[in-house]
Amino acid sequence: MPDPMPRASLRTAVVWDVLRDALDRQVKASGRDALDVLDTGGGSGRFAVPVARLGHHVTVVDPSPNALFALERRAAEAGVADRVRGVQGDAHGLFDVVDRGGYDAVLCHGVLEYVDDPAEGVRNTVAALRPGGVLSLLAAGLGGAVLARALAGHFTEARQALRDPDGRWGDADPVPHRFTAEQLTALVEGAGLRAASVHGVRVFADLVPGVLVDTEPGALDALLRLEAAAAELPAFHSVATQIHVLGETPGASRA
Numbered sequence: 001m002p003d004p005m006p007r008a009s010l011r012t013a014v015v016w017d018v019l020r021d022a023l024d025r026q027v028k029a030s031g032r033d034a035l036d037v038l039d040t041g042g043g044s045g046r047f048a049v050p051v052a053r054l055g056h057h058v059t060v061v062d063p064s065p066n067a068l069f070a071l072e073r074r075a076a077e078a079g080v081a082d083r084v085r086g087v088q089g090d091a092h093g094l095f096d097v098v099d100r101g102g103y104d105a106v107l108c109h110g111v112l113e114y115v116d117d118p119a120e121g122v123r124n125t126v127a128a129l130r131p132g133g134v135l136s137l138l139a140a141g142l143g144g145a146v147l148a149r150a151l152a153g154h155f156t157e158a159r160q161a162l163r164d165p166d167g168r169w170g171d172a173d174p175v176p177h178r179f180t181a182e183q184l185t186a187l188v189e190g191a192g193l194r195a196a197s198v199h200g201v202r203v204f205a206d207l208v209p210g211v212l213v214d215t216e217p218g219a220l221d222a223l224l225r226l227e228a229a230a231a232e233l234p235a236f237h238s239v240a241t242q243i244h245v246l247g248e249t250p251g252a253s254r255a
């Protein structure tokens with residue numbers, strides 16, 4: 001029997017679990033069922049659409065017209081077009097297109113890698129939050145990239161990434177910045193939030209040969225459970241492909 005879990009869930013499961021719990025707490029704390037959520041660099045809505053399916057109103061800001069077009073289609077297919085708004089813009093000029101202090105939660109997933117000034121990017125996401133709001137920040141991890149290059153036999157590139165201030169393995173590296181868990185946490189705290197949790201994302205998923213996951217019955221489910229167990233352990237943050245930090249504004253509810 002095929003595994004009921006889609007393979008794509010390996011890329012999102014840990015983040016989704018943390019995010020859904022954070023949104024549930026926001027609902028309880030605010031007394032409102034429908035939250036206002038901003039997804040900066042939300043792309044085609046991989047997170048925005050599931051968040052809208054929970055009943056929340058999501059504004060996606062993204063510079064790519066193609067991504068916004070795909071977002072519109074994905075939202076329509078999911079029956080949540082009325083709760084998803086796509087706006088062309090970027091993290092630098094965020095307040096040209098959305099209001100300051102207008103959101104219960106801000107997502108910034110896979111974007112900080114590409115902005116010119118990551119500290120400014122995080123400050124802008126935080127400035128978009130209401131008092132008590134939460135930030136969900138996900139960015140590429142340095143150690144995961146070093147490990148992946150080394151396991152692929154690219155030892156010089158792996159060493160280059162270790163020494164490069166932006167964690168890049170060479171000129172052909174498509175990712176402009178990578179981060180350690182400590183750097184991401186410092187960015188969140190430097191913008192005035194408390195780092196409520198840190199998770200390592202895709203610790204094993206990108207290193208395991210696909211055939212092992214796709215052919216062994218139950219393997220995908222077992223790998224998802226392993227990822228969930230390792231995600232919270234600081235020892236594994238340093239080798240994760242991505243790092244997730246949940247930032248809370250002072251006074252946010254932990255109920």
Ligand SMILES: C[S@@+](CC[C@H](N)C(=O)[O-])C[C@H]1O[C@@H](n2cnc3c(N)ncnc32)[C@H](O)[C@@H]1O
Pocket residue numbers: 040041042043044045046047061062063064067089090091092108109110111114115116
């Ligand atoms: C790797 S995709 C992530 C998309 C989505 N957040 C997700 O998790 O599936 C990066 C997205 O960031 C957007 N992006 C690139 N530079 C940006 C910037 N300066 N400000 C905001 N978004 C940006 C891209 O257009 C793209 O949609």
